[in-house]
Structures are given as C-alpha cells and as structure tokens.
Amino acid sequence: MGAVGHLFQSIPIDLLIIQTVNGIVTGMILALVASGLTLIFGIMDVVNFAHGELFMLGAYMGVIAFATTGNFWLALALSALIIGIFGAALQIVTLRPLIGRDPLNTILATFGISLVLQNYALWQFGPVARKISEPISAEFTLFYLQYPWYRIVIALLSAAIIGSLWLFLKFSKFGVWIRATTQDRVMAQAMGIPVPRVYTGVFALGAAMAAASGVLFAPFGGVDYSMGLQWVLEAFIVVVVGGMGNLVGSIVAAIFISLLEAYAAVWLDPSQAVIVSFVVLILTLLFRPTGLFATPK
Amino acid sequence: MTAAPLDKPMTLNKLKLSHTAVYWIGFSVVMALLIVAPLVLPAFWGGFLTEILIWGLLAMSSDLLIGYTGMVSFGHSAFFGLGMYGAAAALLVVSPPNLWLAILFGLGGAAGAALFVAYFSTRLRDIYFAITTLIFSQIFYVIIFTWTAVTGGENGLIFGRPHFTIPLVVNVPFNSRTMHWFVLAVVTGSYLILRRVTQSPFGMVLQSIRENEARTRAIGYPVERYKIVSVMLSGLFAGLAGVLYAIQKEFAAPDFVYFLTSGDTVIYNVMGGIGTLVGPIVGAGFFQLMRQLLSEWFGDQFPYLIPLGLIFIAMIIFLPQGLLGFARRWLNR
Numbered sequence: 001m002g003a004v005g006h007l008f009q010s011i012p013i014d015l016l017i018i019q020t021v022n023g024i025v026t027g028m029i030l031a032l033v034a035s036g037l038t039l040i041f042g043i044m045d046v047v048n049f050a051h052g053e054l055f056m057l058g059a060y061m062g063v064i065a066f067a068t069t070g071n072f073w074l075a076l077a078l079s080a081l082i083i084g085i086f087g088a089a090l091q092i093v094t095l096r097p098l099i100g101r102d103p104l105n106t107i108l109a110t111f112g113i114s115l116v117l118q119n120y121a122l123w124q125f126g127p128v129a130r131k132i133s134e135p136i137s138a139e140f141t142l143f144y145l146q147y148p149w150y151r152i153v154i155a156l157l158s159a160a161i162i163g164s165l166w167l168f169l170k171f172s173k174f175g176v177w178i179r180a181t182t183q184d185r186v187m188a189q190a191m192g193i194p195v196p197r198v199y200t201g202v203f204a205l206g207a208a209m210a211a212a213s214g215v216l217f218a219p220f221g222g223v224d225y226s227m228g229l230q231w232v233l234e235a236f237i238v239v240v241v242g243g244m245g246n247l248v249g250s251i252v253a254a255i256f257i258s259l260l261e262a263y264a265a266v267w268l269d270p271s272q273a274v275i276v277s278f279v280v281l282i283l284t285l286l287f288r289p290t291g292l293f294a295t296p297k
Numbered sequence: 298m299t300a301a302p303l304d305k306p307m308t309l310n311k312l313k314l315s316h317t318a319v320y321w322i323g324f325s326v327v328m329a330l331l332i333v334a335p336l337v338l339p340a341f342w343g344g345f346l347t348e349i350l351i352w353g354l355l356a357m358s359s360d361l362l363i364g365y366t367g368m369v370s371f372g373h374s375a376f377f378g379l380g381m382y383g384a385a386a387a388l389l390v391v392s393p394p395n396l397w398l399a400i401l402f403g404l405g406g407a408a409g410a411a412l413f414v415a416y417f418s419t420r421l422r423d424i425y426f427a428i429t430t431l432i433f434s435q436i437f438y439v440i441i442f443t444w445t446a447v448t449g450g451e452n453g454l455i456f457g458r459p460h461f462t463i464p465l466v467v468n469v470p471f472n473s474r475t476m477h478w479f480v481l482a483v484v485t486g487s488y489l490i491l492r493r494v495t496q497s498p499f500g501m502v503l504q505s506i507r508e509n510e511a512r513t514r515a516i517g518y519p520v521e522r523y524k525i526v527s528v529m530l531s532g533l534f535a536g537l538a539g540v541l542y543a544i545q546k547e548f549a550a551p552d553f554v555y556f557l558t559s560g561d562t563v564i565y566n567v568m569g570g571i572g573t574l575v576g577p578i579v580g581a582g583f584f585q586l587m588r589q590l591l592s593e594w595f596g597d598q599f600p601y602l603i604p605l606g607l608i609f610i611a612m613i614i615f616l617p618q619g620l621l622g623f624a625r626r627w628l629n630r
Contacts, residue, residue, distance in 0.1 A: 047424045097614045104369050107427055108567055109613045111371075111560060116606035123600040229556065233435060236428045244425070272443055278436045282417055285429065289420050 014143035015266060021142065023262030025151045027255035028158035029213050033231055034238040034250040035162055036209035042245030043182050043202045045103050046095060049110040051210050051235065052228030053117035058083045058211025059223040060121060063130045072135035076215045080208040087207025091200050099199070114228065121225040129222035154216045161212060162251060165205075178202060182245075237277050241284045243291025252293055256280075316630055328485065335477040344545075347477045349585050351541045353578030354484045356565035357491060358534030363563070364572030365495050366527045367507030368422075372414060372430030373562045375437040376532040378554030379406035380539025382441065385454045385549040394459040400540050407536020408529065410437060415528035419521055422510070431556060438554045453550030456543075471544075480541050484578075487534055491574055494530065495629070503527050564609055570619025573628050579621055 033055060040048050048054075058079050065075035094113060098105050136153055139146040169175040180188040181198045189195045214223075221227065238257055242249030257277045264273040284292055314322075331350075335343040355377055362368045383406030384399040391398055418429040441448045448454065461475060462468045471479065494500050502523050505513045514520045543549050552558075561584070569580025584605065591601040618625065 047428065094610055094614065101617075103424060104427070105613055105617060107369065107424060108563065109610055111563070112606050112610040112613065115560065116603050116610070119600040119602040119606065123603065233432060237432060240425065240428060269443065271439065274439055275436065278432060278439075281429070281432060285417050285420055 016263070018142060018145060018147075019262040019266060020259065021147070021151075023259035024255060025155045026262070027258030028155040029217050030231075030234055030238060030258055031251040031254035032158045032161060032209055032213040032216075034235040034242070034254050035165065035247055036206035036213075037232075037235050038239045038242070038245055038247055038250045039165075039209075040203055040206040041239065042247070043178055044095075044106075044199050046106045046110065046203075047103075047236075048203075048206065049107060049232065050090070050114040050117060051110075051206070052230070052232030053114045053121075054083055054087060054207045054210040054228075055214040055217075055231050056121060056223070056225065056228035057086070057117060058207075058214030059218045059227070060125060060130070060214075061211060062215030062218050063132050063223055066132055072132075076212060079215045080212045083211030084204045084208030088200050088204035090207075091203035095203070096196060096199070099196070114232075118225055118228060125225065127225065129224040130218075131222055132218045134219040148220075150219065157216065158213065161209065165209070166247070174198075174201060234274075234277060237281045241280060241292055243293050246291065246293060249291055249293030253291075316627070320628075320630075328481075331481055332478065335474045340473060343477060344473055345585070345589065347473070347480050347545060348542075349582045350477075350480050350484045350578070351538050351545060352561075352565065352581035352585065354487055354541065355535050355538035356562050356569070356577030356581050357484075357488065357574050358531045358538065359562045360566055360571055360574055360577045361491060361495070361503075361531045361534070362527060363566050364574075364576075365500060365507060366503045366524065367510075368419075368524070368528075369427045369563065370430045370528075370531070371427050371556070371559045371563065372418075372432075372434035373531075373535050374554050374556060374558035375410050375414065375430075375434035376407045376535035377539040377542070377558060377562075378434075378437060378441065378549075378551070379410040380404065380536030381543040381549040381553055382406060382448060382454070383536070384540040384543040385456055388456040388459060388543075389454065394457060396459040396462055396544070399459060399544065400537070403540035403543070404533055404536050407532050407539065411529045411532025411536075414532070415525040419524040419528060431559065434554065434556060434559055438551060438556070441554050442551045448551070449549075451551060453548055453552075455548045458544055458547050476545060480545065483537065483541060487537060488574060491534065495574070499523070499526075564605075566619075567609065567617075568612060568619055570621035570625060573619075573621050573625050575628060576619050576621035576625075580619065583620065 033051065037048060037051050040046055040051075061079035061082050062075045065078040066072055069075055069078070090113060094109050095106060098109055134148060134150040136148070136150040138149045140149060141147070169178060177188070177193045177198050178201075180191070180193055181195055185195060188198075234257070235254075238254045239250050241257065242251070242253030257280055260276050260280065261273045264276040268275075331346075334346055338346065355373060358376075359370055359373045362370045380403040383403035386406075387399040387402035388394040414430060414433045418426050418433065421429055442450060444450070458471055458476075460468055460470050461479065469475070495503070502513065502518050505516075505518075506520055506523060510520060539553070542553070565580035565584055566577045567580070568583055569578065570576030587605055587608075588601045591604065592599055612619065616622070621628070
C-alpha cells in the first residue's frame, strides 16, 4: 500500500488533468471512427476490416485537397464526400454480391479490400509520413503547457458529427429506413424499403465518417499508409467493449478506453499503453461478453 | 478423376480401384515428387519449396479451425511467432543447440499462447472470435516488440541451425536438402495426424459445431471444451511451423508475430480451399509463387499484394470453395 501511495503522490495532479484532456480528445476521434464501424455492423452485419484504410485514405484525401484548395474545412468536407462515394462503389462491387452468404465471407472480403487499399497507398504515396498544418494555431495555457485550441475544436466537432448522425437516424426518412432495416430486414423489405440501397447508403455514411476522422486526426498525427490498422484495432476493441452495434455504448467505451490509455501513458511507454485497452477487452470478455453497455435482449 | 460419383469405384487403366487405393496412389506420387524436388530443382527454388511447405503447415493448422470447426482465426501469427521465439530460446540458451529441444520449446511457447487465446476467445462466436484472436495476436506482438532485453525487439534474434540428431545414432549438420526432407517429413506427419483427427469422432464433433452449434450443444456435447481443444491443437501445429521456419531461416523476428502473417494464413486457406487440409498448402504455394513471379517480372518494388488482394476478393465472390474446393468431399473420405 505504501508503495502504491508513493506512486500516486509522485504523479503531479496537473499532469493527470492534461492527460484527461488528451484522453477525451483522442476518445472523441476514436468514437467517430467506432461509430461508423458500429453503424455498418449494426445494420449490415458486416465487420468492416477496411474501415481503418478508409480512415487512412480519408486523411490522404484531406492532405491532397488541402494542398489544392488551401482551406482545411473545405478539404474536410471534400474528403468525406469523395471517400463516401468511394465507399458506396466499394460496397456495390464487393459486398453486395455477398449479401445472404455466411457473414465470415464479408470479413474476408473487407480484409482483402484493406490489403489492397493499404498497398495502394504505400505504392501511390510512398512510405514517408505526410504532415498537414493545423487550421487553428491559437493556444491556451494549461498549467505549464501551451495547449492548442485545435484539439478542443476536434473533440467538439467529432461530437457534433456524431450528434448529427443521431439526429439523422432519428428524424430523416433515410434514417427511419435504416432503423427499420436494423430491426427487421425482411419486414422492412416487405414494406417497400429498398434494403440494398439502404446498405449502400449506410456503408457510404460509415466511410465518410471514417474519412472525416482521418482528416481531423491528420494535423497532429501525420498521415502514413499504415495508420489504418492501429485505428481499426482500437475501434474494434471499443465496439466489442461497448457492445456490437450499440452506438451510445461505443462512444462511452471510446472515451473510457482513451482515458485509460492516456493515464497509462504517464507510467508506460506509449507503445505499451495499448496493452491497457487489450486488458479492458479481456476483462470485458470474461465478465460481460456481450459488451459493457449492452442492453439485454 | 475426382469428379466421379462418390459411391462408385474409380476406373483407372481399366482397373477398378477403391477410393482408398486412388487416394494413397495420389499421395505417394505427390510425396515422390516432393522428395525428388530438391535434387532436381535449382538451389533457390528448392529453398522456396521448403518454405512453401512450412507456410502450408501453418495454413493447414488454421484450416482445422476455419474449415472444420467453422471459426476464422486472425491470430495464427501469435502461435507461429511463439513457436519461432520458443525455438530461438532453446537454441540460444542451451549449448550445444539441440533440434528436439528447440521443437519442444517452440511447441511449449505456442501451447501457452494457444491456451491463453483459446480460454478467452472461444467464449465468442463468428466475427467476435475473429476479432479477438486478432487482438490477442497483437498483444503478443506488442510484448515481443517492446521487450527488447529478452526478444531483441525490432531486430529479433539470430542463432545457428542445430544439427540433426538422434541420440547415440546420428549427429549430422543440416544442408538445404536434408532440411527440405526433414521439413517434408514433419509436414507430412502433421498432415496425416490432422487428417486422422478430422476423421475421428472428435473431428466429427468439430464439424457438427461448424454445421450447427446450437444443435451440437443440445445433443449434449460440451461445445466450449471441444472448441478450446481445437484451438490448442491448431495452435500447436502453427507453433511447429514456426519452429521449422526459425530453423530454416536461422532467425526470429517480430514481423512474423504481426497481424500480416495471420492475414496471409487466412488468404492461403481461402485460395486453396478450406476444409481440405491439402488445399491450404496449395494456396500457400499459389500465393508465394505469384508473389515471387510478380516481383521477378515487375521488380522488387512492385506492390504484389494489390493484384493478389484483387484475386483474393474475386475468389471470395466467385470461387468461395477455393482451388481445391471441387475435391473437398473426396479428400475428406
């Protein structure tokens, strides 16, 4: 106990607060990635292995669009639009023929897609990471740090995107179609809802969200071809911990896990801090295999 | 030949041969070709073939899960890698390096990893199983990658190849040919064991889990226990492949514990045909050969995974049975 007490005393409170802010910021981006993943899973029963690659391609699109237009926010919108359309095309070509087959087929197909996209990015853009400057350079003082406002803006923007997704699902006609398809696919089809088009739309929506989070993350992480895998792994953990297909659960889980990782980074090397999320996953699987925030059916 | 009706004896040179006879004749022909291969092939292609056999063993081990139990593992790199590092530990610590000890250590490492993964991930089905195996393999990757003092971190471990020993009888160093024959013997032995396992009552239960898990449980089989044993068995053979690869290459590197190795394993399975045991070996051969030819035609920098990935996606859509899928029932009789 004494040793533990000493360990906590030696951690300054300001460092913990800074890590809390950091954790919430990355948590919000992760929530954005994971909500796209869980949306696609909840509606289509498709585990999208290529989600990380859509994130990565979105970031690259952002870099290119920023270089040509010079406006970050325009680049964000353009990237989400382009990757959304790309996602729709991808779904039509590769996933539509697999509807009705064993869901494992779709995992394998999206895995193949991720392989192709990742190697395409490596071939097209090279192995060197690209940088993009932050659109908002203002900073505020957080204890001894000059903390960039941009990170706070990202967190708010992610929350806004997720919020508008929720409003979209709740109130728009397409959103009602989506929810109906989730509840009962066959009945929805019988009622005249164009289920295949709903699928394509949902995949496009998820892809656009992945792209948007990629662009938002680009200024402080750098963009390279392999960034997708790390994010998709974290997002998978979040989605399993939050309960597959549960939008609110994955948002809460994303922030929870990012906070834990941020605190762990106080003691551990960042590359080892990932283990914390693995441990959360194992504990979840042990005690609540359906996810921490799953609603019992 | 293989498309003939299953219940009728096959006609070969006007002789009526039973399925068993045709099977073993085919087996012997393939074996003979593989035994002669290193004597005929140039050195490079001989080594290439040896590696294909090792990848084939890895893929075959994963086929036990994918093709027979119906669980797709995206974490076989963990077992393969632990086999590699287990062998490395035995070869570096014990002097003089001993082949059998390396195999024992490698199998021990893989068994430990497999027990860990099996205990947790068999609680989940389908997609969830696939994702958790992937995440578990990443745990092992992070540990091996960051624990530099023991594992050598990014650089991995380098060691010498042990001699082939049978105590008091033989003690000869391996050359590339004897290594090939040793690998061939181990892979063939593993194939025969796995074939026996899949045809045993135990294997039948695994296949019934694949077909209908709920009903299997309702009949009274402890499904979870069968799944754990199946994952462990699969992990052991994957670890054996890791040991062979470590001995062949004389190094262990964290790259092989990385997710991409697991991904390749799944690709071998799908390309060759799941649920056939030999299919994954054919798939590994096809994949590695395409990769080699593509980089010979277009240069080392050519992103060979783009065309191979596209072939893979096309196969899932149009040929989900894989290259040997047409012979699946015949091979499993």
